[in-house]
Amino acid sequence: MKLETESSNLITHGVEHREELSMTTISCVDLFCGAGGLTHGLIKEGLPVVAGIDLDPACEFPYEANNPGRFIKRDVKDLTTDELAQLFGDAEIRVLAGCAPCQPFSTYAQRYESDGKEGKWGLLYHFARLAEATMPDIVTMENVPTVAKHVVFHDFVESLKHLGYKVWFDVVDSSQYGVPQMRRRMVLLASLHGQIEMIAPTHNKPITVKQAIGRLRAIRAGESAPRDKLHTSSSLTEKNLLRIMHSRPGGTWRDWPEDLVADCHKADTGRTYPGVYGRMEWDKPAPTMTTQCYGFGNGRFGHPEQHRAISLREAAILQSFPRNYKFVPKRGAVSFTVLGRLIGNAVPVELGRAIAKSINAHLASVKAQ
Structure with a gap:
């Protein structure tokens, strides 16, 4: 058998x-x-x-x-x-x-x-x-x-x-x-x-974001690496691109110019959510990966240096999957929603x-x- x-x-x-x-x-x-x-x-x-x-x-x-x-x-x-x-x-x-x-x-x-x-x-x-x-x-x-x-x-x-x-x-x-x-x-x-x-x-010492993903190829928002289609980052609107450009590792949306702050954060109910629209820090472990970890506005999922959210491959590595772990067939489509669910829930x-x-x-x- x-x-x-x-x-x-x-x-x-x-x-x-x-x-x-x-x-x-x-x-x-x-x-x-x-x-x-x-x-x-x-x-x-x-x-x-x-x-x-x-x-x-x-x-x-x-x-x-x-x-x-x-x-x-x-x-x-x-x-x-x-x-x-x-x-x-x-x-x-x-x-x-x-x-x-x-x-x-x-x-x-x-x-x-x-x-x-x-x-x-x-x-x-x-x-x-x-x-x-x-x-x-x-x-x-x-x-x-x-x-x-x-x-x-x-x-x-x-x-x-x-x-x-x-x-x-x-x-x-x-x-x-x-x-x-x-x-x-x-x-x-x-x-x-x-x-x-x-x-x-x-x-005794946790593995940092830099140790985990610091050597991956640099890509722009909305771009995919030529040899690894999972190393792809979601696109950003013009306003969100400006927001991440004004974001610092470990910082919050409170660091932005007033005209970039979302209306929901200006309200009293939104002031207690500083963790969204944030960048990770190179010298610390990543925050908890969620099913929406590919989105800059969904948590502290901004890349520490590059003006984009982390890629699906970076999210998988931060979940300690091997770099070569296959998530889609060679000719399969990359869906942020589907793969975000698989990676975040793992x-x-x-x-x-x-x-x-x-x-x-x-x-x-x-x-x-």
Whole structure:
């Protein structure tokens, strides 16, 4: 069976302390896989991901073009436990991973509890349903920090504990694990084999914007690099071009001449939003990448020097995707809306690697007992 072959072979890709696990077959399934950020991080640390599942058809190309696992276009609500069990195959260690769409849990969500178990909130209940039926050895989840404020998250945790899992969760700073971005995320790890927790931070000093994207080719607003069509920047209106020319790294729209300040910012309700129309700073990590990180007016997404917003490639690199990660086919169209969604919603690859290292360390300690 193709999936079982991938499961047994991919474990040999690890290079650190995974040799002692090389005789153990491991199979991972990534729910809500998106463009493959978490999957890519797991694979880089030797954890074989046999399949990624997501409802968004735009995820298929980047997922399969960069990762050996298969992409399954499916709503997780419709995924049966038999299908998941078949994907795991006969692996000795099974890992169920996922990042349920975070919009319902973000501070911008307006309909917090109203979606109930049948709306987007219900996706975590389906995550729990699949875990209960298949009892994977390891369960891991990543989400926004505010998920912990809601009943659905605590129901998820309690369901795992009821099944016998030892559960650890906390908010981690992705910049402490090699992501060049200030991105705080809730990470959950659960194991049937004893206590498990996130490894200690791997980076004392965060990677800066300059270290991450400082060497990329200079481009103008609305321009694409000739050899990398993902290194493309959205166009700017004449007024926004003037605005970014008057913006300094780390500054705000308050630095502009009065005639460039937007009417909404002059109102009392707009004075408390200095973070929009801002430039990044070379010597600091980037702000949190969002699904609209390609727009100068959508946050502090202005390039530190060039008069433009960051490109899609720069956004992907700030999400710690490799420079050569493919998001569209050679002849495919570049859509800022679609790719912004895929990049902004992704689990940063380096955070995925840290999660994988935590799982590997746990499995090594279990095997040593």
